[in-house]
Each structure stands twice: as structure tokens, then as C-alpha cells.
Amino acid sequence: MSGASFLVVPQWQGSGSSRAMRLIDGADAIRGDLPGARTHQVPVPAAAGESLGSGVNRFSSLAAVREATEAELALLEAPVVTVGGDCGAELAPVQHALAAHPPGSVAVVWFDAHGDLNDVDSSPSGAFHGMVLRALLGDGPDGLASAGESRLAPAQLVLAGVRALDDGESAFVEQNGIRVVSPGELDDPEAIVNAVAATGATAVYVHIDLDVLDPSAIDGIGYPEPFGVLPERLTEAIRALRRRFELAGAGLMEFAPENPDAAAHDLPVILRILGALTGPTASQAPAGSDGAR
Numbered sequence: 001m002s003g004a005s006f007l008v009v010p011q012w013q014g015s016g017s018s019r020a021m022r023l024i025d026g027a028d029a030i031r032g033d034l035p036g037a038r039t040h041q042v043p044v045p046a047a048a049g050e051s052l053g054s055g056v057n058r059f060s061s062l063a064a065v066r067e068a069t070e071a072e073l074a075l076l077e078a079p080v081v082t083v084g085g086d087c088g089a090e091l092a093p094v095q096h097a098l099a100a101h102p103p104g105s106v107a108v109v110w111f112d113a114h115g116d117l118n119d120v121d122s123s124p125s126g127a128f129h130g131m132v133l134r135a136l137l138g139d140g141p142d143g144l145a146s147a148g149e150s151r152l153a154p155a156q157l158v159l160a161g162v163r164a165l166d167d168g169e170s171a172f173v174e175q176n177g178i179r180v181v182s183p184g185e186l187d188d189p190e191a192i193v194n195a196v197a198a199t200g201a202t203a204v205y206v207h208i209d210l211d212v213l214d215p216s217a218i219d220g221i222g223y224p225e226p227f228g229v230l231p232e233r234l235t236e237a238i239r240a241l242r243r244r245f246e247l248a249g250a251g252l253m254e255f256a257p258e259n260p261d262a263a264a265h266d267l268p269v270i271l272r273i274l275g276a277l278t279g280p281t282a283s284q285a286p287a288g289s290d291g292a293r
């Protein structure tokens, strides 16, 4: 894992203080397990921890986290692997990667059970982590929506492993012609490579929400969805992407273990994913392997 820089962003969604603690612990647990890696931590603005309610306060604290993350990213050499936090921690890293490359040359691969394509009005929960991609596409709460060179275009986005779209999200995907690679299609690592190649990109930003994995493979997530991706399939897809495209950046989000023992249970699979993002890119799985751990 040497060579890569890791940026830890303790960030959470506004659904209660115990959940906030779980997300912080998850990021810290991962950081503690990256021997020899260069890790940096975003100093989270003090107000962010207290404003866990809904509405404007929460969005403004997320904007403060976004700015603090951007300031750290500006100091680090790419590619940086950002460890969250909830998916809202991806705002600055994705914007930073897009702005650092020529327009249209970076595709964002969103490995996630969810679409994260709600806007403030369509969101069933009000939670920003379900709106992150929409904000990156330019529709989001004030201070959180991308604009200019850091704005993502629908044609640059690939949803991978998605299986829990809200109705409004499905309509948005259809209307905007967003590319989708289903969990089953990830059985063949070339499927994701081909989807990214079709965007015309030469570099890729890889977002991983751990809930893209099948719940049989990971415990410490808040939003498990059945019929997910096995770890081996995910790591092979990541390696295949890295063999073909420059890695513009990556994020690993939503690790929220109940306690340190639960974190220890999940860490081996998380470290394999981080290894696929930062280590050798040769295929590790024999052809036809079932990918179970």
C-alpha cells in the first residue's frame, strides 16, 4: 500500500449522535490499519459535530467539511484515497479530481448499492448521502452543488452495483442516459472497463460505498441491500479499471461498525479493497473463481 496517500474525513449524516460516533470510529479503525501508509486527517470544523439536525444547519456544516477537505487535497499529490465518513465526504475529492484534469477526461465510477441521485425535494430521508451525486451533477443545496470545471456531466458517470434506486432516481437515470453496470454484470471485470471506455474518459475516479458489497461480506454498514457484489468481484473490477485508466482519485465510504470488534471483523475485506486501489494491478483471482472469501 506504499505510495498512496490516504485522507481520512470524519463525517456523518444528520440522523443522531450515536450514528455519528459509529462513522468516526469506522474511519479511525481503517486508519489504524494502514501500516506505513501516508495518512492525513481533515480537521473537521467544530460546529460540524453538533449540528446533526436536519435542514440548513446541517448543509452548512457539510459545506464547511467540504472546504476543509479541499484545503487538504490541495496539499497532497494525486491520487489520494479518501476514507469517510458518509458519501457526502466525496464532494471535495471528486470535484478536485475533475478540476485537475481536462474537461470530459475523467469518469466517475460510483460503486454503491444506492444511486445517491435524489435532490432536496425527491429525497425520502432528507439525508445528504442520498443526494451526493446529484450535487456533483450541479443540483444540490447551496454551497454543496458543483459548478464550473468541478461539475460532473451525466455522460461521465457510471453507476456500478446499484440495486436500490428510489423512483425519482430511476427516472433521472433514464432521462439523463446514465450508464449502469448491475451487480450481476460485475461478474465480468471487463463490463465496467467497457462502460468507462464508452464515456471517452482516460482517467477514472473510483467511489466505493461499502454497501455495494453483498451483506454476507460486510457487517459495519448502515444501509445493507441484498444481492450485492462479492469482495473478489469488486477488487477485480477495480484492478481492471486501473490497468486501463489513470486513477484520478478514490474514496471508500460508509464504514460504520457497531464497535471495535465489529470493525476488526470487516477490516480484512476493507484492506483488500484498499490494496486493489493502491497495490499491484495484476489479476488476483483465478478465472472462474466464485469470489467468495
Ligand SMILES: NC(=[NH2+])NCCC[C@H](N)C(=O)O
Pocket (backbone or CB within 6 Å): 087, 112, 114, 115, 116, 118, 123, 124, 125, 126, 127, 129, 130, 131, 166, 209, 211, 223, 254
Ligand atoms: N450512500 C447511501 N448509503 N445512500 C443511501 C440513500 C438512501 C435513500 N436513497 C435516500 O436518499 O435516503
